[in-house]
Each structure stands twice: as C-alpha cells, then as structure tokens.
Amino acid sequence: MLPEPIQQSIDLFARLPGIGPKTAARLVFFLLRSRESGLSEKLAEALSDLMEKTATCPVCFNMMSAGREQCSICSDPQRDREVICVVEEPLDVPALERTSGYQGLYHVLQGALSPVEGITPDDLKIKELLDRVRGGEVKEVILATNPSMEGDATGMYLQQQLSGFDLKVTRLARGLPMGGDLEYADQNTLLRALMGRQELE
Amino acid sequence: MLPEPIQQSIDLFARLPGIGPKTAARLVFFLLRSRESGLSEKLAEALSDLMEKTATCPVCFNMMSAGREQCSICSDPQRDREVICVVEEPLDVPALERTSGYQGLYHVLQGALSPVEGITPDDLKIKELLDRVRGGEVKEVILATNPSMEGDATGMYLQQQLSGFDLKVTRLARGLPMGGDLEYADQNTLLRALMGRQELE
Numbered sequence: 001m002l003p004e005p006i007q008q009s010i011d012l013f014a015r016l017p018g019i020g021p022k023t024a025a026r027l028v029f030f031l032l033r034s035r036e037s038g039l040s041e042k043l044a045e046a047l048s049d050l051m052e053k054t055a056t057c058p059v060c061f062n063m064m065s066a067g068r069e070q071c072s073i074c075s076d077p078q079r080d081r082e083v084i085c086v087v088e089e090p091l092d093v094p095a096l097e098r099t100s101g102y103q104g105l106y107h108v109l110q111g112a113l114s115p116v117e118g119i120t121p122d123d124l125k126i127k128e129l130l131d132r133v134r135g136g137e138v139k140e141v142i143l144a145t146n147p148s149m150e151g152d153a154t155g156m157y158l159q160q161q162l163s164g165f166d167l168k169v170t171r172l173a174r175g176l177p178m179g180g181d182l183e184y185a186d187q188n189t190l191l192r193a194l195m196g197r198q199e200l201e
Numbered sequence: 202m203l204p205e206p207i208q209q210s211i212d213l214f215a216r217l218p219g220i221g222p223k224t225a226a227r228l229v230f231f232l233l234r235s236r237e238s239g240l241s242e243k244l245a246e247a248l249s250d251l252m253e254k255t256a257t258c259p260v261c262f263n264m265m266s267a268g269r270e271q272c273s274i275c276s277d278p279q280r281d282r283e284v285i286c287v288v289e290e291p292l293d294v295p296a297l298e299r300t301s302g303y304q305g306l307y308h309v310l311q312g313a314l315s316p317v318e319g320i321t322p323d324d325l326k327i328k329e330l331l332d333r334v335r336g337g338e339v340k341e342v343i344l345a346t347n348p349s350m351e352g353d354a355t356g357m358y359l360q361q362q363l364s365g366f367d368l369k370v371t372r373l374a375r376g377l378p379m380g381g382d383l384e385y386a387d388q389n390t391l392l393r394a395l396m397g398r399q400e401l402e
Contacts, residue, residue: 005266063204
C-alpha cells in the first residue's frame with residue numbers, strides 16, 4: 001500500500017534489534033518529513049562507508065579503520081604491553097577507555113559462551129588470546145567479561161585455559177555501583193559486595 | 202576513540218527520534234556484527250532511494266512513488282470522489298486503508314495546529330483542502346485528525362472553515378476502543394463514550 005521505496009526502508013529498519021515495524025515506520029516518515037536536512041542521504045552514505053572503511057584488528061579483534069595494520073591501541077607505543085584486558089564486545093573498549101584508568105592492551109572475544117545460543121569456545125577469539133599470551137610478554141590478563149551468567153562462564157573457562165601460564169589472572173571487582181542506593185541494590189549484587197568486603201586500614 | 206565511519210554512523214542514528222547515543226551505538230555494532238547479511242549496504246541503498254524515488258501527491262499530499270502524476274488512491278477510478286477523509290500524517294492513510302471500510306479519497310494535512318510548536322493554519326495543507334472542496338464534487342468531509350488536543354483543535358478549525366460550503370462535515374466516533382476493558386478506560390474516553398451513547402433499536 002505504501003510506495004515501494006518507503007516499504008523497503010521500513011522493512012530493513014525493522015530488522016534492527018529493538019525496532020519493530022511501527023517504530024521503523026515512524027523513523028522512515030521522520031526522514032521523509034525532514035527532507036531538507038539531508039539526514040537520509042547522510043545516513044545512507046555513512047552506512048555504506050561503515051562496512052567499506054572498517055575492519056577488525058588482527059591482534060585484538062577490536063574495530064579499526066580499514067587499511068591499518070593494527071588498531072590505534074595495539075599500535076600505540078605508550079600502551080603497557082604486559083597487560084591484556086579481555087572483553088566481550090568492541091563497545092566495551094570505549095567504555096573502559098573513558099575511565100582513563102587503564103593503559104594496557106585489549107582482547108575482544110566477540111561474544112560470550114552460551115550453551116543456549118550454541119556459542120562454544122571455538123566461536124570466540126579464545127585461541128587467539130592464548131596465542132598472544134604464549135608470546136611470553138604478557139604478565140597479567142584482566143577478565144572484563146560482563147557480570148552475567150554467560151560472562152561469568154566465559155571468565156571461568158578462560159581462567160582454566162590460562163592456568164598453565166606464568167601470569168596473573170584477575171577479574172573486575174563486583175560490588176555496589178557508585179551512586180547507587182543500598183536499599184535498591186539487588187540481592188546478588190549485595191551478596192557479592194558482602195563477600196568481597198575490604199578491610200580498611 | 203571509535204574509528205571515524207563508526208562514530209559517524211552512531212551520530213546520525215542518534216538524530217532519529219527515540220534513538221539516543223547508546224541505542225545508536227548498539228544498532229551500528231549490530232550492523233558490524235552481521236556483516237555477512239549485507240544489511241548495512243541494503244539499508245544504505247534503501248535510504249538513498251527513499252528521497253530520490255518518493256514524492257508528495259499534488260492532490261492529497263500523501264506519499265507516492267516519484268514520477269507519478271497523482272498517488273495510487275487519487276488516480277484510482279474505483280474510489281468515491283465525493284468523500285474526502287482528512288488526516289494529519291501520511292501514516293494515517295495505511296491505517297485507515299487496513300480497515301477496508303473506506304472507499305473515498307484522502308487529504309493529508311501534514312501536521313496539526315499547535316500554538317506550542319508554532320504550527321499555524323498556513324503551515325498545514327488547509328488552503329489546498331478548501332481548493333479541493335471548492336471544486337464542487339465533494340459531498341462529505343470526514344475529519345480524522347488524532348483524538349488529541351492538537352487534533353481536536355485542528356478539527357474545530359477545519360469545521361469553521363468548511364461551514365460555508367454545501368457539504369456534510371463528520372468526525373470519527375469517540376468511545377471505548379474494541380477489546381478494551383471499561384475498568385481501565387481513562388476518564389476522558391469514558392466520558393466521551395457516555396456522551397456519545399447510542400440508542401439500540
């Protein structure tokens with residue numbers, strides 16, 4: 001019933017996660033209404049560049065601009081090459097970078113173990129992590145997988161795999177989030193905060 | 202921190218209504234992950250077609266494929282040319298068409314009166330509606346603006362403007378939505394349902 005180019009855009013938007021057909025239609029008609037802004041054309045260009053001009057870093061599997069040999073972090077001589085922080089997704093890297101509290105390298109697993117979704121160790125960049133560690137330069141691996149069931153299972157699996165190497169394996173601390181309210185903390189978070197309580201000096 | 206083409210796509214997605222920077226980042230990384238599906242390229246093509254291959258019907262101001270003289274409804278000889286249904290947005294047309302209960306023509310105002318947003322009668326396709334009515338063929342105008350403050354104000358304004366013509370002006374019925382529960386109907390809806398109660402024969 002709608003003109004073909006409109007229906008086509010709606011159908012494609014609706015394939016994105018969290019966007020149903022109604023939201024998709026709203027987005028497309030927003031673009032049609034703001035014709036003068038050129039937003040639709042700009043988005044079209046950006047999305048076509050998105051695949052052409054990006055690639056995966058062959059060392060840490062983070063995203064990088066196409067044509068580089070390594071991503072900007074792996075190729076930065078200022079970074080501490082003795083520490084590798086292991087994360088699930090590329091988006092976890094900017095989250096950690098924003099803390100300005102980490103100077104080491106990263107390793108992006110590209111997912112987490114999940115028997116439900118059929119994701120096994122072979123689907124993740126685990127072999128590649130072990131290869132990096134085998135290089136001998138690494139002194140510490142920080143497991144920064146998500147504090148979820150899948151993330152914890154992945155962390156435990158990595159801990160086992162790394163146990164044969166002469167290095168420190170650490171995990172991000174669990175506890176109360178900053179700015180939170182004890183009363184509203186969920187049971188699991190509070191239990192972890194209790195178990196991990198720290199002595200004050 | 203993110204490669205330029207990724208940041209660019211995130212920034213543009215975040216300009217769409219209801220999509221913040223975090224959701225935008227999630228959408229872009231979803232596209233990057235599903236590289237093999239070609240979804241990003243398809244969306245890029247669809248969005249570039251969206252503006253090139255669509256236009257506004259010069260009669261009813263609904264969306265149509267570019268290159269046509271009139272939209273598929275205005276040019277359909279089967280439609281009843283004596284009734285015009287006035288709606289706010291192009292998306293309202295497929296909603297009414299899905300009911301299969303209307304055989305007349307449409308007129309898309311492209312918005313509703315809103316003093317708050319500074320939208321006056323001159324910003325809407327009201328003059329064009331009056332020109333169509335002036336043609337003399339029209340016997341009924343159905344006001345199908347939204348049941349909101351702006352929609353009602355627009356309907357009232359149109360009613361005034363149309364009062365000088367020899368035609369019937371009607372409005373979509375207000376009342377309880379089908380499948381609804383009286384207990385959960387809001388006060389205004391229930392009041393309208395009471396006021397508009399119908400005698401059974």
